[in-house]
Every structure is written in C-alpha cells, then in structure tokens.
Amino acid sequence: MRTRVGGRLDPMWELVLSIHQMTRPESYFISWSRRSRRKLAAAGLLRDTELLAALAPASGYFPDFLTPVSMPADFEEGIETVLSTDKSRLHAEVGRLDAPRGSGSWLADVGAGRPAALHRLGVAMRRYHRTVLAPHRDQAAQISGRWVNRLAQRTLAHGADAALGTLGPATRWRPPVLEVAYPVRRDLHLEGRGLTLVPTFFGINHPIALADPTLRPVLVYPVHREAFWQPGNATDPPGTDALRELLGETRATVLRLLDTELTTTALAARTATSPSSVSRHTAVLRRAGLITTTRNGTSVLHVRTMMGDGLVHRG
Structure with missing residues (x-):
C-alpha cells in the first residue's frame, strides 16, 4: 500500500547506469556507446570516464552515495548532494570497491573525502554528463514519461498490484513478495517503509536496489525502450x-x-x-x-x- 511510482528519471541513476552501458553495453546501447566514446575521445575526456567507471563498475557493487535517495530535482542538485557526502560514509562505501589498476590512489582519496579528489569527481561527472547524456536528456525523458504515465494510470485504476506486476520480464509479483532476477542472492525486507519505483532509461535489463538495506527502499527499473531519434528540421507537418x-x-x-x-x-x-x-x-x-x-x-x-x-x- 506504500508503493510509490516515481514520475521522472533520476539524473544520478541515469549517469551511473549510462557508465555501465558505456563499458558493457547491451545490444540496444551499442551504437550509442560507440558514438559516445568517439565524442569523449575527441574532447579528451576518456580519462574522466575511466575514473567514473572505477567508482561505479558495471558488475558487482558500486557505492550508494552516487545515487542519493533524496531523488534530486536536477543534475546539479544531484552533484552537490554526492559531493557533500560525509567522510565516514565515503570511507565505508568506497572501501568496499576492488580498485582497478591505475585508479587506486584516486579512489582512496575519494574515500578519504579529500577536497581535491572530490573536486575531480565533480568535474568528471559534469564533463561526462554534458558530452554524452545532456544531448539525449529530452528524448530519454519523453520516452520514460510515456511508460511512467501508463504505469501510474494502471496503478490508479487497479492498485499497486498492477504496478508491481508490470515491471518487465525480470520481475515476478507473488504477493506479498516481488521477485527480481538479480546477479546476487539477497532479500530486502521493507518492514513497513514502502517501496519507491524509479524509472531508468539507461538501466540494465533488470531492476536494481540500493546495496545498503537500511536506506529508504528504492527499486530502479528499466522502461520500455524506443530508438534514439532526432526530429527533422522541417517546420511544416507532412500532408x-x-x-x-x-x-x-x-x-x-x-x-x-x-x-x-x-x-x-x-x-x-x-x-x-x-x-x-x-x-x-x-x-x-x-x-x-x-x-x-x-x-x-x-x-x-x-x-x-x-x-x-x-x-x-x-x-
């Protein structure tokens, strides 16, 4: 009864999950990944992407502080929330990562909350976002908006069961348990806290939850995807x-x-x-x-x- 349908994309989840699609793209994102890599290389930003991928690896664990549960209203608010994470949490969450070669010292500095490393993180996030995410922001929002509207309408008409039963083939609703095809075995007990369903355009093919079970429960699910498309320049509608x-x-x-x-x-x-x-x-x-x-x-x-x-x- 406390299931909540999020009405928009979360900019920080989109950033993190797009990095996953950049490094290990599903077939739907292969052409986007190739084009984006060329753009990043031309702008001299491949190192930024490598650092972000080290902090948010495409498989296994990545830190929850990168995707704040506050669901920021826009990208800049999300960046400020990430960079203001307290040092004890940075140390605990970054410390769980297996540092890839060449990024260990930078990750250690982020985990220690050193200002220079956090500034570098903010710069990398902003450059990456501006180069490969911002050009698709409106398209992704419109595509996800269609899906969210349908999900919300079904929830209003038929209740939370309708929402939980239509999150894609990787989920199965068996009241009172929502089963998700997940890379690792885990149980998340809501304990009366409710569940927020957050749409993602760049998400992988199954829903994702936060690693820390004490945080407000969130399930980030991939929307039904449509092809990237740039409208033509013609101003007159076709006859x-x-x-x-x-x-x-x-x-x-x-x-x-x-x-x-x-x-x-x-x-x-x-x-x-x-x-x-x-x-x-x-x-x-x-x-x-x-x-x-x-x-x-x-x-x-x-x-x-x-x-x-x-x-x-x-x-």
Whole structure:
C-alpha cells in the first residue's frame, strides 16, 4: 500500500547506469556507446570516464552515495548532494570497491573525502554528463514519461498490484513478495517503509536496489525502450496524402490514432477493420519503431513512439 511510482528519471541513476552501458553495453546501447566514446575521445575526456567507471563498475557493487535517495530535482542538485557526502560514509562505501589498476590512489582519496579528489569527481561527472547524456536528456525523458504515465494510470485504476506486476520480464509479483532476477542472492525486507519505483532509461535489463538495506527502499527499473531519434528540421507537418502514400491508408490511420494508448479491439472499431488486420498493421509499425506494444492482462495496448510522433507531426 506504500508503493510509490516515481514520475521522472533520476539524473544520478541515469549517469551511473549510462557508465555501465558505456563499458558493457547491451545490444540496444551499442551504437550509442560507440558514438559516445568517439565524442569523449575527441574532447579528451576518456580519462574522466575511466575514473567514473572505477567508482561505479558495471558488475558487482558500486557505492550508494552516487545515487542519493533524496531523488534530486536536477543534475546539479544531484552533484552537490554526492559531493557533500560525509567522510565516514565515503570511507565505508568506497572501501568496499576492488580498485582497478591505475585508479587506486584516486579512489582512496575519494574515500578519504579529500577536497581535491572530490573536486575531480565533480568535474568528471559534469564533463561526462554534458558530452554524452545532456544531448539525449529530452528524448530519454519523453520516452520514460510515456511508460511512467501508463504505469501510474494502471496503478490508479487497479492498485499497486498492477504496478508491481508490470515491471518487465525480470520481475515476478507473488504477493506479498516481488521477485527480481538479480546477479546476487539477497532479500530486502521493507518492514513497513514502502517501496519507491524509479524509472531508468539507461538501466540494465533488470531492476536494481540500493546495496545498503537500511536506506529508504528504492527499486530502479528499466522502461520500455524506443530508438534514439532526432526530429527533422522541417517546420511544416507532412500532408495527409504524403503519410498515406508512405504507409498505406490503414496504417497511416492507425498511426494517427495512437497519440493515446488504444487496444487492438479499439483500433479495429475506429478503423472499421478486423482485429486480425489491425494486428498485422501494428506489427509492421512496431518493427519500424513507430509504435510500442505492451500487454495488460488480456488486452494488448499500442501507442506511438517519438519517431511515430515525428512522422505524424514532424517535431
């Protein structure tokens, strides 16, 4: 009953998890990782990335202080919270890391709370964010926003069970236990504290919890992903005829209707065609990256992606 659906991306979780995707990218992020590495190299920032990866390794433990439970409103607030971590916590959390070659002394200085090392950490985080995250901030927020809105609507309509049961294939809700496919065996007892569900765009393929069980319980889960896409520069929307010529009349109509989430049955009624025909059209649109499809119980729900929005509205 105390489950809370977070309404936005957390900038510090996005930074840390994007570093994981940079060093060990899933297939979805391979092209982003390659482009980002080229940008970082061109800006002379590969060393910054190496230091951040040493502090937030892609496998195993990484310090909780990098992802404050306060859920900062923006990146700068998050940076200030990270850099103001008290020395005893820095020492305890950084001390659990296995320092990779070439970063041991810097990690030790961060763990000791030395001002020069913390300043270097802040500089590295800001440069990395500005170079490879900020250009995708709006796209990631819009993509995750679609997913969060659907999750929140289901929670309002059907309760917390609906939220806990739709966090992806790596989770299974067996009341009163939420099971997550996790790299290590652990049990997290909420003990009446509730659970905050935080969306992540750059997250790996299973939800993540904080390492310290005494902190406020948070479960960071990956949203349904859509392709990175940059809208065109055209300011005028395409004509009705052009979209119909490109997609065919029925698919163009389906795409226009999906500015809000609709079931296959609802689409069939609105397009005066059969559900099986709609299923074939939505499958083509989905493969093209123009819509996404999710299942809610026995219903199949479709909605336009950002790329689909761009095709209909041209930005």
